Amino acid sequence: MDIYVIMKQTFDTEEKIIIEDGNVSEDGVQYVINPYDEYAVEEAIQTRDELGGSVYVIAVGPERTSEALRTALAMGADEAVLISDERIGSDENTISKVLASYLGSQKVDLILGGYFSVDNGAGQVAIRLAQLLDIPHVGSITKLDMSDSKAKADRDAEGDLEQVEVTLPAVFTAQQGLNEPRYPSLPGIMKAKRKPFKQLTLDDLDIEEAELSPKTARTALSLPPQKEAGQILKGETAEQVKELVEKLRDDAKVL
Amino acid sequence: MSKTILVVAEHRDGALRQVTYEAIQAAALSSAENDQLHVAVIGHQIEGLTESLSSIDAEKIYLIDHSDLQQYHPEAYAAALKQVIDASNPDGIILGHTAIGRDLAPMISAKLDAGQISDVTNIENVDDQVVFIRPIYAGKAFEKKVFQSSPWVVTVRPNNISAADSSGGKAEVENIEYAKPASLRTVIQNVVRKTSGKVDLSEAKIVVSGGRGVKSADGFKPLQELADVLGGAVGASRGACDADYCDYSLQIGQTGKVVTPEVYIACGISGAIQHVAGMSQSKIIVAINKDPEAPIFKIADYGIVGDLFEVVPLLTQEFKKVLG
Numbered sequence: 001m002d003i004y005v006i007m008k009q010t011f012d013t014e015e016k017i018i019i020e021d022g023n024v025s026e027d028g029v030q031y032v033i034n035p036y037d038e039y040a041v042e043e044a045i046q047t048r049d050e051l052g053g054s055v056y057v058i059a060v061g062p063e064r065t066s067e068a069l070r071t072a073l074a075m076g077a078d079e080a081v082l083i084s085d086e087r088i089g090s091d092e093n094t095i096s097k098v099l100a101s102y103l104g105s106q107k108v109d110l111i112l113g114g115y116f117s118v119d120n121g122a123g124q125v126a127i128r129l130a131q132l133l134d135i136p137h138v139g140s141i142t143k144l145d146m147s148d149s150k151a152k153a154d155r156d157a158e159g160d161l162e163q164v165e166v167t168l169p170a171v172f173t174a175q176q177g178l179n180e181p182r183y184p185s186l187p188g189i190m191k192a193k194r195k196p197f198k199q200l201t202l203d204d205l206d207i208e209e210a211e212l213s214p215k216t217a218r219t220a221l222s223l224p225p226q227k228e229a230g231q232i233l234k235g236e237t238a239e240q241v242k243e244l245v246e247k248l249r250d251d252a253k254v255l
Numbered sequence: 256m257s258k259t260i261l262v263v264a265e266h267r268d269g270a271l272r273q274v275t276y277e278a279i280q281a282a283a284l285s286s287a288e289n290d291q292l293h294v295a296v297i298g299h300q301i302e303g304l305t306e307s308l309s310s311i312d313a314e315k316i317y318l319i320d321h322s323d324l325q326q327y328h329p330e331a332y333a334a335a336l337k338q339v340i341d342a343s344n345p346d347g348i349i350l351g352h353t354a355i356g357r358d359l360a361p362m363i364s365a366k367l368d369a370g371q372i373s374d375v376t377n378i379e380n381v382d383d384q385v386v387f388i389r390p391i392y393a394g395k396a397f398e399k400k401v402f403q404s405s406p407w408v409v410t411v412r413p414n415n416i417s418a419a420d421s422s423g424g425k426a427e428v429e430n431i432e433y434a435k436p437a438s439l440r441t442v443i444q445n446v447v448r449k450t451s452g453k454v455d456l457s458e459a460k461i462v463v464s465g466g467r468g469v470k471s472a473d474g475f476k477p478l479q480e481l482a483d484v485l486g487g488a489v490g491a492s493r494g495a496c497d498a499d500y501c502d503y504s505l506q507i508g509q510t511g512k513v514v515t516p517e518v519y520i521a522c523g524i525s526g527a528i529q530h531v532a533g534m535s536q537s538k539i540i541v542a543i544n545k546d547p548e549a550p551i552f553k554i555a556d557y558g559i560v561g562d563l564f565e566v567v568p569l570l571t572q573e574f575k576k577v578l579g
Contacts, residue, residue, distance in 0.1 A: 013509040013529035017395040024396065035510045092361075093370055118509045119392055122373035124361040131365035136330060136440040139358045142503075152444075157327070157354035158455060159504045161447040167440045176496070176503040176510060213403070215370025219386060220399040227535055230556035232547070240559050241569040244541065245577055247557060252539045254461075254517045255485075255578065 001053030001146075002106070003044045005077065006099060006113040006126060009061055009068035010034040013118055019221055033068045036114025038181040039174035044112050045076040046179065047146055053109070054078040058102065060088060060095050066197070073192035074184030085201040090120070091214035096128035101207040102200070104133060110151070111171040115140045123173075130171035137171035138164045142178050257289040261345035263336060264296045264308070265355055271307050273458055274351035274411070276418035279311060281349050281411045283419060284378040285385045293317065294426070295339040297332055299325040305428055310421035317342060321433035327355050328443050333362040334436045340367070342431060345406060352410035353457070364408045371408040372400050376415040376515075393509040393532035413458045414515050454488040456505065461487030462516045464507055464534070467494035468523015468544065468563055475501055477567045478522055484574050490514060492530045508533035520570075522563040526551030543567065 011017075012030040019025065033041065044055045057072040058081040059065045069080040083098055103111070111130075116123035123139075130137035142161075143154035146168075155162040156175045184192070202212070233240040249255045260282040265272045282292050292313040296304055299322050308316050317339045323331050336359065340348070348363065350356035352374045364371040377388040379399075386399045387409060456462065463482040465475055475489060482489045490512070491505040507514055509532040519537035524530060526542070526549055534540070535554055542555035543563045552558045559566055 011392065013532070014527070016528065017392050019396065024392075091370065093364070093368075096365065121391060121393060122371070123357050124364065124371055124373060127358065127361035128365040131362050138329075138441070140354070156504055158457065159449055159453075159502075160354075161449060162327075162443055163445040163447075165442045165444055170440070176506060215402065215404045215407075216372055216400050217403055218398050218400050222397050222399075224390075224394060224397060224536065227540075227554045229553045230540075230558065232552060232558040232560060237559070237561050237565055238569060240561070241566060241573050244557055244559065244570070245573045248518060248539065248541075249577060252518075252556070254539055255574075 001048065001051050001109045003048055003053060003055045003110045003112065004103060004106070004108055005037065005040045005044045005055065005057045005072065006111060006129065007037045007041070007057050007059045007068060007072060008034045008114070008117045009059065009065045010117055010119045017223065019223060022221055024221070031064065031067060033071055034114050034117045036116060036118070036174055036176070039176070039178040040112035040114055041072045041075055041077060042179045042181040043144055043174060047110065047144070051146060056081060058099065059083070060098050069197070070192050071184055073195045073197070074188040075182055076188060079196040079198070081198045081200065083200045083205070087202055087209070087212060089212070089214050091216055092122055092124035092128060093215045094212050096125045096132060097211050098202070098205065098207065099125070099129050100132035101205045103129070105206070108169050110146070110168060113171065113173050115173045115175045126171055126173045135169050135171060136166045137173070138166060139173045140175040141172050142175050144172060144178070257291060258286065258346040259291040259293055259343060260286060260347045260349060261293045261295055261340065261343045263348065263350045263356070263359070264294050264304070265351055265353060266296070266298060266301065266304055269303055271304060272351065272353070273418060274353055274413040276421065277413065277416045278349045278351055278411050279313075280419040281375065281378055281409065281416050282347075284380070284416070285347060285349075291315070293343045293345060295319070295336060295343070297324050297335045309424050309426065311419070311426060312424065313426040315343070316426045316428045317431055318428060319431045319433050323435060324433065326443060326446055327358070328439070328441060329358055329362060330436060330439050330441050332359055333366065335433055336363055337366060338431050338434060342429070347406060348408045350408070350410050352412045356410045360408050360410045367406055367408070369406050369408050370402050370404055371410070372402070373410045375409050375411045378416070390513065393513050394536050395532050412515075454486060456488045456490055457512055457514060459488035459514070459516050461485045461518045461520070462490045462507070462514050462534070462537070463487055463520045463522065464490035464492065464524060465495050465500070465522050466492040466524030467498060469495055469500055472500050474564070477564065477571070481520070481567055481571045481574070484571050484578070487516070492524045492527070521551050521555070522567055524551055525549045526554065
C-alpha cells in the first residue's frame with residue numbers, strides 16, 4: 001500500500017508571535033511538525049506496519065521544512081519529498097494544486113493529513129487536494145480501519161460521531177485522539193539520514209505558472225489588543241463568589 | 256454591476272443555526288447597496304425551515320430537499336450545493352466555519368477554482384474593497400485578507416459577527432430537484448449524536464473550562480453543573496485532555512478549539528500560551544486557581560484564588576439564586 005502524508009512545519013504552540021516589518025518574525029523560533037500532521041504520520045506508519053507498503057511524507061514549504069520531514073522519517077516513514085520554490089506562495093489554492101500535480105503522477109492508495117495547521121488554521125489544503133485528485137475524503141477522523149479497497153473512519157463532527165466508509169484511494173484528515181504519535185528513537189534518527197529524500201522545485205512538476213497565481217492576498221497583520229489583568233477578588237470565598245456574580249451581572253452585564 | 260452573495264444555511268433539529276444568521280450578516284457586510292442575497296438550504300424534510308427563513312431579507316431562497324441529504328454527506332452535499340450555485344450564479348459564497356462548513360467549503364472552492372478565506376471573525380469595507388479579518392496562530396495574531404479573483408468562498412467563525420436581524424421577509428423560494436451524482440464513494444453508516452441537548456462549545460455564550468486542577472473525570476461534574484445552570488458548555492485544557500479527564504473534543508487551545516464566549520470561566524487552568532490562544536478573545540475571563548501566581552490571572556478580568564472544588568459549587572448556588 002502506498003501511503004502519503006501531506007505535512008507542514010509550524011511554530012511550536014508555546015511560541016509567542018512577534019511582528020516585524022509586517023511579517024511574523026521567525027527569529028529563534030522552535031519549529032515542529034504541525035501537531036495534527038503528527039497524528040497523520042503515526043497513523044500512516046501503523047497502517048503500513050499492519051498491511052505492508054511504504055509511507056511517503058511530502059511537504060510544500062521553505063528549506064527549513066526538511067527538518068520536519070526528517071523527523072517523520074525518524075518516526076518511521078520511508079521516503080520524503082520536499083517541494084520548495086519561492087514562486088509557490090502560501091495561498092491554499094496554489095499549494096493544493098502543487099501537491100495534486102505531484103501526487104497525480106504517483107500511485108497513491110491512501111493520503112493522510114492534519115485536520116488543520118496550527119499556524120494558518122484554514123483547513124483547506126487536504127480537502128482541496130482530494131477534489132483535485134477526484135477522490136473522496138473524510139475530515140477530522142478519530143479512528144481508521146483499513147481493508148484492501150475500503151476504509152472505515154470515525155469522523156468527529158463538533159462532538160458528534162459519524163461512521164463513514166469510503167472506497168480507496170481516499171484522503172483523511174487527522175483529528176486529536178486518532179492515536180498517540182511516537183517519539184523518534186535514536187536508531188530511527190540514525191536510519192532517517194540514509195532514507196530517500198527527494199527535493200523538487202516547480203520545474204520538476206507538470207504545472208502551468210498561471211495555475212499558481214494566488215487567489216487571496218494578505219493586506220495587514222496585527223497583534224490582538226493586549227488584555228490587561230483585572231482584579232483578584234478578596235475576602236472569604238463565599239463573599240468573593242457573591243461579588244463575582246454581582247460583577248458579571250451589573251458591571252459586565254453578561255447574565 | 257450588482258453582486259450576488261449566496262449564504263449556505265445550516266440547520267439542526269428543524270431550526271436554523273445561529274451561525275446562519277451570522278453568515279447572513281457577513282453577506283450584508285460584504286455587500287454594496289444593490290447586491291443580492293441568496294440563501295441555500297440543503298437537507299431533507301426542511302419545508303418547515305422556510306418559515307424561519309421568510310423572516311430574512313433575502314432575494315431568493317433555494318431549497319434542495321432529498322432523503323440522501325438527510326444528514327451531511329460530503330459528496331452529496333457538494334453536488335447539491337453545486338446545483339444551487341449553478342442556479343444562483345453567486346460572486347461570493349459564505350458558510351459557517353462549522354463541522355459542515357469546514358468540510359464543504361474547500362470542496363466547493365476546489366470545484367469552482369475559487370479562493371477561500373477561512374474562519375473569518377470580522378469584515379470591513381475599505382475604499383470599496385471588502386477586507387476579511389481572521390485569526391492566525393489561533394488568535395495570537397490577526398491578518399486582513401482580500402480576494403484577487405471571483406467567485407470567492409468565505410467561512411465565518413461562529414459567535415463573532417453579530418447575527419442579522421430578521422425583519423425583512425420577501426424572499427422568493429425556489430425548489431431545486433436534487434440530481435444524485437453518478438457515483439458516491441462515501442457511505443455514512445451511522446451517526447451517533449453525542450451532543451444532542453447540549454450547548455455546542457464553539458457557539459456557547461458561556462464556557463466553563465477545566466484544567467489539570469480538576470484532577471479526574473469526576474472532577475468535571477461540578478463544572479458541568481455550573482455550565483448547566485448558565486446554559487453554557489464545558490471545555491478543557493490540553494492538560495486535562497492528555498490526562499484523560501475528558502474527551503479531546505472539549506479541548507480549547509491552539510490545538511483543539513478556539514472559543515470566544517461572553518464569559519469564560521477557567522477552573523484549575525494555569526494559562527499556558529497554547530491554551531490562552533484558544534480563549535483570550537473571550538469577552539470576560541474569570542479565573543479560579545489555587546496558585547496566585549498562575550499566568551491565567553494576568554489575562555483574567557476577575558480572579559478568585561482558591562480551591563475550585565469549593566468555589567465552583569458555591570458559584571453554581573449563587574447563580575441559581577440570582578437567575579431564579
